[in-house]
Amino acid sequence: MHSTSPAFLQRAAIVAALSFLFFLGALIFYLVWQNFLYFVLATGFLIVQAFTMIGCWMQKRNAVSIYTNGLVYRKRAISWNEIADVETLTDGGMKIYSNDGGEIKIPSSIQSLDRIAKRAMAEAGLLARS
16 A cells, blocks of 8 residues: 655645644734734635645545555556556656556655556566566
């Protein structure tokens, strides 16, 4: 099982913590000075924190599972004999093309993506061709 890289989760946690601290600071400034702009600023930081937390929650299901017969990414399963090609993208991600013309795009936020690509190529017999 290869889930989201800890580096991506750490960045999201730092953004969430900082936005919460800035939210509290702006809210305290609003309570002390009663200036409506501090309330708007606090609301902005709260929105940033909410979207960051939703993004973290959504990343939990972003995982690649490797089984003896193939691999599964989200709800898409592909067996080893269905893999036509494996391509490494310029953004660090990976695309797996199937024999029926479908494709699975795996983002660069998944940890050990190079190991997944090597395993997929080896099991599909693509390493012997190249």
